[in-house]
Amino acid sequence: MREFDADVIIVGGGPAGLSTALHLVQKRRSWAERILVLEKASYPREKLCGGGITLPGLEVLKGLELDLDIPHINVRKVELRYLQYRYLLQSDPAFVVVHRSEFDHWLAREARSRGVAILEREAVNQVGVTEMVVWVETQTRRYRAKTLVAADGSNSLVRRRLKWGQGQKARLLETLTPADPQSAFFKQGLARFDWSGMQQGLQGYIWDFPSLVNGQWMMNRGIFDSRVFAQRPHKPHLPTMLAQHLTRQGVAPNEVDVKGFPIHWWRPGKMLSRPRVLLVGDAAGADPLFGEGIAFALGYGEVAADCLDAAFSAEDFRFEDYTARVREHWLLRQLQARHAGARLAFGSMRWPPLARVMWRTAPWLFRALVAVRPDYFPLTKKRMYRF
Ligand SMILES: Cc1cc2nc3c(=O)[nH]c(=O)nc-3n(C[C@H](O)[C@H](O)[C@H](O)COP(=O)(O)OP(=O)(O)OC[C@H]3O[C@@H](n4cnc5c(N)ncnc54)[C@H](O)[C@@H]3O)c2cc1C
Numbered sequence: 001m002r003e004f005d006a007d008v009i010i011v012g013g014g015p016a017g018l019s020t021a022l023h024l025v026q027k028r029r030s031w032a033e034r035i036l037v038l039e040k041a042s043y044p045r046e047k048l049c050g051g052g053i054t055l056p057g058l059e060v061l062k063g064l065e066l067d068l069d070i071p072h073i074n075v076r077k078v079e080l081r082y083l084q085y086r087y088l089l090q091s092d093p094a095f096v097v098v099h100r101s102e103f104d105h106w107l108a109r110e111a112r113s114r115g116v117a118i119l120e121r122e123a124v125n126q127v128g129v130t131e132m133v134v135w136v137e138t139q140t141r142r143y144r145a146k147t148l149v150a151a152d153g154s155n156s157l158v159r160r161r162l163k164w165g166q167g168q169k170a171r172l173l174e175t176l177t178p179a180d181p182q183s184a185f186f187k188q189g190l191a192r193f194d195w196s197g198m199q200q201g202l203q204g205y206i207w208d209f210p211s212l213v214n215g216q217w218m219m220n221r222g223i224f225d226s227r228v229f230a231q232r233p234h235k236p237h238l239p240t241m242l243a244q245h246l247t248r249q250g251v252a253p254n255e256v257d258v259k260g261f262p263i264h265w266w267r268p269g270k271m272l273s274r275p276r277v278l279l280v281g282d283a284a285g286a287d288p289l290f291g292e293g294i295a296f297a298l299g300y301g302e303v304a305a306d307c308l309d310a311a312f313s314a315e316d317f318r319f320e321d322y323t324a325r326v327r328e329h330w331l332l333r334q335l336q337a338r339h340a341g342a343r344l345a346f347g348s349m350r351w352p353p354l355a356r357v358m359w360r361t362a363p364w365l366f367r368a369l370v371a372v373r374p375d376y377f378p379l380t381k382k383r384m385y386r387f
Contacts, residue, residue: 006036006117008308009136009145011124011158013039014047015294016281017151018107019301020308021116022064027309032115036145038138040123040152044105048174048261049294050209050220051103052191054095055378056331057295060302070106071212073097076189083196085359086387091379093189097211097220103294124152127161134276147317148277149304151297154264156283164279167270168230169262170204170291173238174222177251181217185210193290195345197241198355201234203227203346204291206245221246224291226265228342263291266335273307273322280304284326287335289342299331334376 008024010017017037024031039045052075061068074093079086108118126137127148134148150158154169184190185208192208204224211220223242227235238260243253266285273279280300286293307322326332348355358365363384370382 023305
């Protein structure tokens with residue numbers, strides 16, 4: 001019997017796990033035979049998600065020589081609302097919207113075409129790490145490897161089994177409804193983020209994204225509550241808030257299917273590795289301000305592959321510098337700013353007049369932030385317009 005089934009076992013075949021595999025193979029073709037991706041579902045599998053991928057995420061794909069050749073919508077206008085304040089960011093595109101089951105299936109096909117072994121319907125239910133080996137158990141068998149990448153999302157089983165703690169999670173609800181392709185959402189490539197619910201204790205926003213689902217024009221609408229200040233007594237009732245929003249948009253709430261899923265978000269100071277184990281994507285933590293996670297998941301894959309490649313060259317699997325490398329990475333370093341932004345934005349609601357001042361002066365605040373960190377605003381036009 002072979003001592004190891006692979007050098008690297010990746011649990012989870014979403015954007016984070018597949019990006020890790022693709023980055024490894026990009027470094028050296030021979031990595032393909034040394035990786036095993038275990039995915040509990042089978043492609044195309046549903047994933048509750050708005051599907052918005054910002055330009056840094058597309059940049060990571062470009063670095064992997066991947067052209068997004070699946071149906072998607074280019075969002076060119078981003079509307080930000082808070083009560084009577086309405087602003088527009090324009091960029092071509094500001095971000096793209098994909099349907100996640102198609103996107104993840106496409107990424108998996110690309111990884112396979114580069115030689116990566118992905119086993120579907122292989123749900124991991126036990127995990128163990130010793131000084132010399134990691135093992136994972138599925139219903140069918142036990143796999144052994146030298147290292148383990150936990151890419152199993154916000155409810156990560158690997159985190160639970162290794163007693164890493166659950167971290168903090170945002171609550172989200174989402175629904176897809178048939179849409180009119182003649183509406184501004186599709187004609188102008190408009191996406192809307194409405195933060196007015198912060199008045200009622202929401203630590204987040206309601207979104208309306210145009211999207212294409214299996215060739216059909218659909219609106220993807222949902223509500224995001226980061227719970228950055230989880231101890232606050234008032235926890236808004238998300239189904240009611242989303243239902244009110246749907247009614248305002250002319251959608252009958254009782255006729256739509258609303259689903260929920262959390263996002264585990266990144267916090268400063270949390271360790272993202274242990275000897276032989278790396279956390280990537282939502283298992284490590286996404287953005288608590290917008291709930292953005294796809295671009296970050298793709299970015300985590302880049303850092304994880306660098307660390308794995310270096311570890312195998314040095315035969316040293318302690319991964320002591322992984323957390324620091326995540327913090328310094330050109331894309332992932334934004335997580336720190338998003339965390340600070342979330343605390344500022346949602347903290348401002350302790351004193352609502354402050355929130356109003358912030359929204360009234362938003363274009364100037366935006367300009368000041370762009371001047372300090374232009375790289376944090378990957379937009380072609382770095383201006384915010386009032387309308
Ligand atoms: C409602 C909602 C809307 C969102 N909208 C956006 C958006 O518009 N833009 C954006 O950037 N982000 C958005 N996000 C966040 C985004 O979906 C995640 O950040 C992203 O999917 C993280 O990728 P991942 O690969 O880490 O995890 P996932 O995409 O969750 O992939 C994890 C994979 O692991 C598999 N898996 C899980 N457990 C096991 C197991 N035990 N064994 C084997 N396999 C396992 C799963 O089947 C899955 O394929 C949204 C999230 C939600 C909930």
